[in-house]
Amino acid sequence: MSDSETPAIEPISIGAPFDDEDADLIVRSSDLVEFRVYGNILKKASSPIKTMLSLSAPSPTGLTSRAAPMLDKKEGLIVVCLPEKRDVLLIILSTLFAIPVSIPDTLEDLIPILAIAQKYEMHSVLTFLRRMARFDGTGQMAMQNSFRAYCLAWQHGLKVEAIAAARATLENPMTIEGLGADLYLATGPCLYELLKCRTKVKEAFQRGIREFRQSSKQLPSTCKTLTPAGIPRWFDEFLESSKDTLDMSPFLAAFQKHARNEKNNCVFCADLPARRVQNLWIALESKLTEHLHELEDDIVCAENDNQKPPQSAKADAFGPPFDREDADVILRSSDLVDFRFYKTILSFSSPFFRDMFTLPQSPPSSMPATAADNSVYTMSDGLPVIDMSEDRQTLSVLLSLISPVLVSMPPSFEDITKVLAASQKYCMDSASALMRSLLSSQDLSFNIDARSAFRVYAIASTHGLAKEALQAARYTLEGPMTFEHYGEDIRLVAGGALYALSRYRSRCRMAAHGCIKQATLGETVSSETWGSIKPQSRFSCRSGHHNSKLPPWLFTYVEELATKVQSSTLHPSAKLISDTASFRSALVSHAGPLDNTPQCIFCVSVYAGGGDQFCSKLEEEINRAISKIYLTIRI
Numbered sequence: 001m002s003d004s005e006t007p008a009i010e011p012i013s014i015g016a017p018f019d020d021e022d023a024d025l026i027v028r029s030s031d032l033v034e035f036r037v038y039g040n041i042l043k044k045a046s047s048p049i050k051t052m053l054s055l056s057a058p059s060p061t062g063l064t065s066r067a068a069p070m071l072d073k074k075e076g077l078i079v080v081c082l083p084e085k086r087d088v089l090l091i092i093l094s095t096l097f098a099i100p101v102s103i104p105d106t107l108e109d110l111i112p113i114l115a116i117a118q119k120y121e122m123h124s125v126l127t128f129l130r131r132m133a134r135f136d137g138t139g140q141m142a143m144q145n146s147f148r149a150y151c152l153a154w155q156h157g158l159k160v161e162a163i164a165a166a167r168a169t170l171e172n173p174m175t176i177e178g179l180g181a182d183l184y185l186a187t188g189p190c191l192y193e194l195l196k197c198r199t200k201v202k203e204a205f206q207r208g209i210r211e212f213r214q215s216s217k218q219l220p221s222t223c224k225t226l227t228p229a230g231i232p233r234w235f236d237e238f239l240e241s242s243k244d245t246l247d248m249s250p251f252l253a254a255f256q257k258h259a260r261n262e263k264n265n266c267v268f269c270a271d272l273p274a275r276r277v278q279n280l281w282i283a284l285e286s287k288l289t290e291h292l293h294e295l296e297d298d299i300v301c302a303e304n305d306n307q308k309p310p311q312s313a314k315a316d317a318f319g320p321p322f323d324r325e326d327a328d329v330i331l332r333s334s335d336l337v338d339f340r341f342y343k344t345i346l347s348f349s350s351p352f353f354r355d356m357f358t359l360p361q362s363p364p365s366s367m368p369a370t371a372a373d374n375s376v377y378t379m380s381d382g383l384p385v386i387d388m389s390e391d392r393q394t395l396s397v398l399l400s401l402i403s404p405v406l407v408s409m410p411p412s413f414e415d416i417t418k419v420l421a422a423s424q425k426y427c428m429d430s431a432s433a434l435m436r437s438l439l440s441s442q443d444l445s446f447n448i449d450a451r452s453a454f455r456v457y458a459i460a461s462t463h464g465l466a467k468e469a470l471q472a473a474r475y476t477l478e479g480p481m482t483f484e485h486y487g488e489d490i491r492l493v494a495g496g497a498l499y500a501l502s503r504y505r506s507r508c509r510m511a512a513h514g515c516i517k518q519a520t521l522g523e524t525v526s527s528e529t530w531g532s533i534k535p536q537s538r539f540s541c542r543s544g545h546h547n548s549k550l551p552p553w554l555f556t557y558v559e560e561l562a563t564k565v566q567s568s569t570l571h572p573s574a575k576l577i578s579d580t581a582s583f584r585s586a587l588v589s590h591a592g593p594l595d596n597t598p599q600c601i602f603c604v605s606v607y608a609g610g611g612d613q614f615c616s617k618l619e620e621e622i623n624r625a626i627s628k629i630y631l632t633i634r635i
Contacts, residue, residue, distance in 0.1 A: 421463030
C-alpha cells in the first residue's frame with residue numbers, strides 16, 4: 001500500500017447487549033458501529049425498514065451510503081446501513097428492545113431522537129419517549145430554551161413537541177431583539193407558525209380555564225369564601241391571574257395563603273388533605289391538556305413543498321420577441337415556457353453562461369451545480385434546452401434587459417427583486433445596472449415607506465440584494481420592530497436576515513443616541529443654530545443659564561429625546577427624532593402660546609429664526625451617522 005492510500009475503516013461492534021450471536025440482522029450506524037438485532041421485531045416496529053428489507057438487495061460492492069438507508073452483507077447476515085450515528089441508534093434500539101438506557105433530559109436534545117423514531121415510523125418508541133419526557137399530560141419536559149426547542153420541533157415535523165415548546169415561550173415576553181442569534185434556527189414560515197401557535201395556545205388555555213370554572217365537580221364547595229358561582233375565591237383569583245401559563249408553585253402558594261389566613265378562618269381548607277389539593281391541580285391540568293391536544297391538527301410544521309411541473313408536460317412557446325428561427329438555444333422557464341435565444345448574447349452578457357457553453361455538451365451530472373435548480377439538458381426542435389429556475393415573467397424581463405428590445409417593467413416589487421436576483425445569480429452586471437437605472441428614471445424606486453419597508457427588506461434579503469435590503473432596512477427604523485407589527489410578512493424573511501435587521505437597528509439606535517448627546521453639549525447642531533442667534537452674549541432665556549450652550553428647557557427636551565431613543569420608546573429614525581411638532585410643543589410649554597404675548601420673548605424669537613434649522617440640522621446629523629452603518633446578512 002502506498003503512503004497516499006488511506007486504509008479502509010472496519011465497522012466495530014457496539015458490544016452487549018447488541019452482540020447476541022442468535023441475532024439475524026445487523027444495523028450499522030453512519031460512524032460504522034454495528035448492532036446485532038432480531039429482524040422480526042425491527043420489521044414489526046418500522047414499516048420503512050420492513051419495506052426496504054423486502055424490496056432492496058444488498059450492495060454488490062459492499063459500499064454503504066451515509067445519506068440514506070441501504071443494505072449490505074456480513075457473515076451471512078443482512079446489514080441495514082442507516083445514516084444515523086451510534087448514540088442516536090443506541091437510544092432508538094434500546095427503547096425498541098426494552099433495554100434500559102439514558103435518554104436526554106432536555107427537549108432540545110430529545111427532539112432529534114424523536115425525529116428519527118418518526119422517520120422510521122416507530123410509534124411504540126415515540127410513545128415511550130414522549131411518556132418519559134412527560135408529554136402524557138402529567139407535566140412538561142425541561143427546556144433550556146423554549147424558542148430553540150420550538151424551531152427544532154417545527155423543522156422535524158413534531159407537532160406535540162412544537163405545541164409544548166410554543167406554550168413554554170408564553171412564560172416570557174418574546175421579542176425579536178431578545179431572541180438574538182437564536183433567530184438563525186428559524187425560517188420565516190417557522191416564525192409565522194410560532195406566532196399563530198402562541199395565539200392558539202392562549203385561546204385554548206383560556207377556553208380550558210372557562211370550562212373548568214363552569215364545572216364544580218372537582219372543587220371543594222364548602223370553602224368559607226366562595227364566589228357567586230360557587231368557586232373558592234382563592235382558586236378563582238388564581239385562575240384569573242393565570243393568563244397564558246400554568247405553574248403548580250403559584251397554585252400551591254395561593255392555597256397556602258388562603259388556608260393559613262386567620263382572618264378567613266376557613267377550617268375546611270385548612271384541614272383539606274394534600275391528596276385532595278393535588279387532585280384539584282391534576283384535574284385542572286388535564287382539562288387544559290385536553291384543549292392543547294386539539295391544536296395538533298391546526299399546527300403546520302415544515303413540509304417539502306418543492307412542487308415542480310412533471311417533466312413529461314409539454315412546454316409552450318413564449319412568442320415574440322423570443323421566437324426567432326435563427327436562435328441556437330432554448331431557455332425553458334420553471335412554469336414550462338420556452339424562450340428561443342442566442343448563445344452569443346448570453347455569453348457576452350454573462351460569464352456564467354459563457355463558461356457553460358465552453359464546456360462539452362454532456363449529461364446533467366456534468367453541468368455546473370449553480371445552474372437553474374435541477375437543470376436538465378434536453379433537446380427540442382434540434383436546439384439544446386436549458387431548464388431555468390426562474391418563471392416566465394422573470395425570464396422575459398431578464399432577457400429583455402440584455403437584448404435590443406423594449407423592456408416591460410415588472411408590476412410589483414416582488415417581481416422586480418426576482419429579476420434583480422436572477423441577474424445577480426447569472427453575473428449579468430449590465431442587466432442589474434439597467435434595471436436599477438430604469439427604476440430611478442421612472443421614479444419607480446420600490447415605493448418604500450414605513451409600512452412596506454419590512455416586506456421589501458424580507459424579499460430583498462431573501463434574494464441577496466444587499467443594496468435594496470439596506471435601503472429598506474433604513475425605512476424600517478420609522479416603525480416598531482415587533483412580531484405583531486410585521487404580521488404575516490414575517491413568513492417572507494429568513495431568521496438570519498431578521499437577526500441582521502435587529503443588529504442593524506441596535507447600531508442605528510446607538511448612533512442616533514450619540515448625535516443627540518452631542519446636541520445636549522451644545523456641539524455641532526446647537527453651536528451653528530443657537531450660538532449664531534445672539535453671538536454678543538449668552539442666553540437671555542427667562543429660565544436662566546445652563547452649563548451647555550442650550551437654554552434649560554431645550555436641554556431638557558434633547559435629554560428626553562436621548563432617553564427615549566436609548567430605551568426604544570422612540571424609534572431610531574432621524575425623521576421622528578427631529579420632529580418639528582414635538583419641538584414646537586416643548587417651546588410652547590416653556591414660552592407660552594406663540595400667537596399671544598409670549599412669556600419668553602428671547603426663545604420665541606430664536607425659534608422663529610432658528611428652531612426649524614435646529615430640527616433639520618439634528619436630522620442631518622443623525623442621517624449622516626446612520627448612513628455609515630452597514631447591514632451584514634449571514635443566512
